[in-house]
Every structure is written in C-alpha cells, then in structure tokens.
Amino acid sequence: MIWNSNEEKLGPGEERTRQRQRRQVLFIGLAGVIGGVIGGATGFFDQGDGNLFAGGWENLKLPPVLALVLAVMLIGAFVALPLWGFRMVDDYKREQNFIGFTGGCVSVLAGYPVWAVLYAGGFVPPPHAFGIFGIAYVSMILSFLYARWRL
Amino acid sequence: MKNRLKVLRAERDWSQAELAGRLDVSRQAVNAIETGKHDPSLPLAFRIARLFDMRIEDIFDDGDPA
Numbered sequence: 001m002i003w004n005s006n007e008e009k010l011g012p013g014e015e016r017t018r019q020r021q022r023r024q025v026l027f028i029g030l031a032g033v034i035g036g037v038i039g040g041a042t043g044f045f046d047q048g049d050g051n052l053f054a055g056g057w058e059n060l061k062l063p064p065v066l067a068l069v070l071a072v073m074l075i076g077a078f079v080a081l082p083l084w085g086f087r088m089v090d091d092y093k094r095e096q097n098f099i100g101f102t103g104g105c106v107s108v109l110a111g112y113p114v115w116a117v118l119y120a121g122g123f124v125p126p127p128h129a130f131g132i133f134g135i136a137y138v139s140m141i142l143s144f145l146y147a148r149w150r151l
Numbered sequence: 152m153k154n155r156l157k158v159l160r161a162e163r164d165w166s167q168a169e170l171a172g173r174l175d176v177s178r179q180a181v182n183a184i185e186t187g188k189h190d191p192s193l194p195l196a197f198r199i200a201r202l203f204d205m206r207i208e209d210i211f212d213d214g215d216p217a
Contacts, residue, residue: 013165013172020177091192092180151188 027085034077038070057130096147103143104136111135153212157185159203174198 010018048061062070086094115127160170160181167185171178176195183189191199200207 011165011169011172013169013174016172016175017168017178020172090176090180091195092183092189093177095189151183 023088027081027088031077031081034073034081038073038077041066041070057128092151096144096151099147099151100140100144103146104140107139108132108136111139152190153187153214154184155210156181156199159205159210160185173202 042060042062045062045066046060047063048059050056050059050061082097086097089097112127112132115124115131118124119126156170160167165173167181168178171181174181174195175198180189180191184191196207196211200210203210
C-alpha cells in the first residue's frame with residue numbers, strides 16, 4: 001500500500017514528529033468536541049429568554065444538573081486542557097502560548113477599568129461579564145497570532 | 152544568537168522533521184532556532200550538543216568575543 005511504503009521511508013526522528021503531529025490533531029479534536037458538546041447542550045437545553053451573544057444573558061436558564069455538568073466540562077476545557085497542552089508542547093510553542101495568555105490577562109487588567117471610566121463618562125454601556133470574557137478571549141487570540149508571526 | 156544547526160543538519164542529510172523528532176521538539180521549533188528567531192533553552196541546547204557530539208559553544212555563538 002502507498003501509505004505503508006511512505007511510512008517505511010521515514011527516519012526515526014520523522015516518525016516521532018508524525019506522532020507529535022497526530023497528538024496535536026487529537027488534542028485539537030478533543031477541544032473541538034468538548035466545545036461542541038458545551039455549545040450544543042447550552043443551546044438545546046436553554047429554558048430561559050436570554051442569549052449569551054445577543055444580550056440578556058442573565059436570563060439564561062439551564063437544568064441544575066446540566067449546569068453542573070457543563071461547569072465541570074468548562075473547567076476541563078479552560079483549565080485542565082490548556083495545562084495538559086502546556087506539558088505536551090516544546091519551549092518554542094510554550095513561549096507563544098504564554099504570550100497569548102499574557103495578552104489576554106493584560107487586556108482584562110487594563111480593559112475593565114478603561115471600560116468602567118468610559119461608562120462613567122457616558123460613552124459606553126456598563127461593563128458586563130461576557131464583554132470582559134470577550135475582551136480576554138479576542139486579545140488572547142490576537143496576542144497568540146502576533147507571537148506566531150514574530151517568533 | 153547565531154548557530155550552525157542548519158549546516159550540521161545538512162551534513163547528516165536530515166530534514167527539519169527528522170532533527171525535530173530526534174530532539175523531541177516540533178519542526179517549527181527547529182526552524183525558529185535555525186533562523187535565529189528563537190534561542191533554545193539550556194536543556195535543549197545540551198540535547199542538541201549531545202546529538203551532534205559537540206560542545207554547546209561549538210554550535211551556538213552569542214557574538215561575545217570573550
């Protein structure tokens with residue numbers, strides 16, 4: 001088979017690189033599945049009138065057991081999975097990830113008070129949790145992309 | 152920091168992926184080190200030196216004449 005003949009030509013280092021790439025794909029796939037389950041379950045079982053993205057998120061209502069399950073999954077997705085990922089990657093990629101996380105953290109530290117004073121000045125609506133989360137998430141992705149471009 | 156990684160790899164006819172696997176790092180890390188965009192950690196520098204059976208200072212040059 002073509003697949004097998006290609007595999008035979010690989011050196012020991014290239015084979016290990018392939019394994020690393022396969023682990024990376026599995027990691028991304030697992031993260032995607034967890035994200036899909038959380039998003040799908042939230043949308044399917046939501047009993048309230050709120051919308052996480054369009055506003056009124058304080059009116060979101062989920063069955064208590066499902067809420068607990070999703071909370072555990074979110075901790076897995078946003079805490080356990082990244083920490084596990086940090087252990088798998090090498091120094092170079094870890095540095096890129098650190099820059100990404102630092103960008104997200106710094107944007108929240110600066111973003112919340114800036115948003116608050118702009119609200120006090122009558123320029124913007126009051127700060128809210130999902131907005132802060134959005135700032136952190138977008139900043140983290142932008143910082144990570146900047147690190148990948150520059151490093 | 153300048154280094155001779157690309158030359159040493161070419162002398163052995165290794166691809167970046169081959170070297171990356173032997174060092175247990177990503178291919179992107181090898182590319183970043185070769186192009187001088189990333190300096191390896193001390194443990195990785197030791198692994199590189201051992202792989203090529205050389206001293207670290209024979210592979211990496213920080214530009215300091217002293």
